[in-house]
Amino acid sequence: MTEAKKYGFTTTILHSDRQKSIEHGSLHKPIHTSVAFGYKDARQLASVFQGKESGYRYGRQGNPTVSALEDKITGMEGGLSTICFATGMAAIGAVVQGLLRAGDHVVSSAFLFGNTNSLWQTVGAQGVSVSMVDATDVANVEAALTEATRLVFVETIANPRTQVADMQRIGDLCRARGILFIVDNTMTSPYLFQPKRVGAGLVVNSLTKSIGGHGNALGGALTDTGEYDWTRYPHIAANYRRNPAPQWGMTQIRAKGLRDFGASLGPEAAHKIAVGAETMALRQQRECTTALALAQMLEADPHVAAVHYPGLASHPQHALATELFRSYGSLLSFELRPEVDCFDYLNRLQLAIPASNLGDTRTLVIPVAHTIFYEMGAERRAAMGIAESLIRVSVGLEDTADLVEDFRQAMPD
Structure with a gap:
């Protein structure tokens, strides 16, 4: 045969x-x-x-x-x-x-x-x-x-x-x-x-x-x-x-x-x-490229306290992720410094949409502690390392330069 x-x-x-x-x-x-x-x-x-x-x-x-x-x-x-x-x-x-x-x-x-x-x-x-x-x-x-x-x-x-x-x-x-x-x-x-x-x-x-x-x-x-x-x-x-x-x-x-x-x-x-x-691989390639570029920009911004993305060398499991995965995924999260209100920041974004889904064609953002993790309470959130200013980002298919600029322009002057 x-x-x-x-x-x-x-x-x-x-x-x-x-x-x-x-x-x-x-x-x-x-x-x-x-x-x-x-x-x-x-x-x-x-x-x-x-x-x-x-x-x-x-x-x-x-x-x-x-x-x-x-x-x-x-x-x-x-x-x-x-x-x-x-x-x-x-x-x-x-x-x-x-x-x-x-x-x-x-x-x-x-x-x-x-x-x-x-x-x-x-x-x-x-x-x-x-x-x-x-x-x-x-x-x-x-x-x-x-x-x-x-x-x-x-x-x-x-x-x-x-x-x-x-x-x-x-x-x-x-x-x-x-x-x-x-x-x-x-x-x-x-x-x-x-x-x-x-x-x-x-x-x-x-x-x-x-x-x-x-x-x-x-x-x-x-x-x-x-x-x-x-x-x-x-x-x-x-x-x-x-x-x-x-x-x-x-x-x-x-x-x-x-x-x-x-x-x-x-x-x-x-x-x-x-x-x-049928287009998953094509979408994932674009999303992963953009997610890494966005994570790198945010990590360098003085208004950001922390960025969580396995593609960054600073991530605790970066080496493990590199060993396991073809790329690092389209999900990242970041914490704003105390002087930046997370809601005001999100409202200044022009492309990223406040919404709760992941893996969409459009970039979606959500203030984690106040929405999807609100029910579990502050003590459990703290145990899981969920900061009150944490913003989750599901990166979509927008042009990389456009999306990175959108997150940059929303930062305070």
């Missing part, structure tokens, strides 16, 4: 739909809006429900348009399979719903997206203990492990302070202990980094961000990389163990986290995300 030719990242994404037949020769997988799927042979319907052959049962559990996107994400991450969800948080929630039980223990990075941090607080009140640690050093993760630890969860680059987790060493530790390692790849995207390389068993992506890239569709994904041995996971139900062992985890998550919990991605959103993904 002739081995399939391997193409580059963008070429593979562009032509992934055409690896399977598409109705009427369409270049994109069409939008299938049907909720129900009929079969001429009732025995085939039963066979699909019993998992004996592939097919579609009901829109909440799968859809041809969504399946095409799942194949695309699987290819990006170099994985075995992907499940798409309505949002990135739904993807993380499906892990909780599908894999964790009362009495289990989770080790998580303390430097997390605010809603993920909130989810772990909720889980902690439901009988699953969670240890929040500084994951930039594997020693902190190892010290927190217990006999009940079922998984370790980190983000590649933390939102919003941009700490970089010690992922290679954490992955080695988890592999040696038989613990599931989960990496949220949203801040890097599969173009800049594949967590499979560091032993992650499951990878989370918020499809809303850089993969979809246009701020017009919500979505999330969970990819099984094939790096975790599911025979070592204690909570796989007997009926899911009838499948080959590499499928156990995703079979249970699809049933318990998608079918039962119902956080399904709609076909219209899936189509928008799939089309947006």
Whole structure:
């Protein structure tokens, strides 16, 4: 058999739909809006429900348009399979719903997206203990492990302070202990980094961000990389163990986290995300270049107290980020000195837009302590290093010189 030719990242994404037949020769997988799927042979319907052959049962559990996107994400991450969800948080929630039980223990990075941090607080009140640690050093993760630890969860680059987790060493530790390692790849995207390389068993992506890239569709994904041995996971139900062992985890998550919990991605959103993904690498290249230029300008400005961006030599994990990632991402944050009011500064920006999303085509800014991290309170913000003047920037596609000048001109005279 002739081995399939391997193409580059963008070429593979562009032509992934055409690896399977598409109705009427369409270049994109069409939008299938049907909720129900009929079969001429009732025995085939039963066979699909019993998992004996592939097919579609009901829109909440799968859809041809969504399946095409799942194949695309699987290819990006170099994985075995992907499940798409309505949002990135739904993807993380499906892990909780599908894999964790009362009495289990989770080790998580303390430097997390605010809603993920909130989810772990909720889980902690439901009988699953969670240890929040500084994951930039594997020693902190190892010290927190217990006999009940079922998984370790980190983000590649933390939102919003941009700490970089010690992922290679954490992955080695988890592999040696038989613990599931989960990496949220949203801040890097599969173009800049594949967590499979560091032993992650499951990878989370918020499809809303850089993969979809246009701020017009919500979505999330969970990819099984094939790096975790599911025979070592204690909570796989007997009926899911009838499948080959590499499928156990995703079979249970699809049933318990998608079918039962119902956080399904709609076909219209899936189509928008799939089309947006085709230009992800091109967008990321431009955004990363601009983000570095903007970070360098801000670091040199006397009105700025600190800049947090892994591409800067001053960043504590700059060497680690250089080792791990293709580039340093489109997210940065900076702190203004006390004499500069962060709201007045933001109001003087002419191109950057005050808004809460990330990975959009337009540059978005937000005063972190007063918005997305306000609910957690001043004490918890201080513990996470979130200054009251911290501004998060999601760099978009504006011309680099225009954007840098916009942030410069907003500084006081």
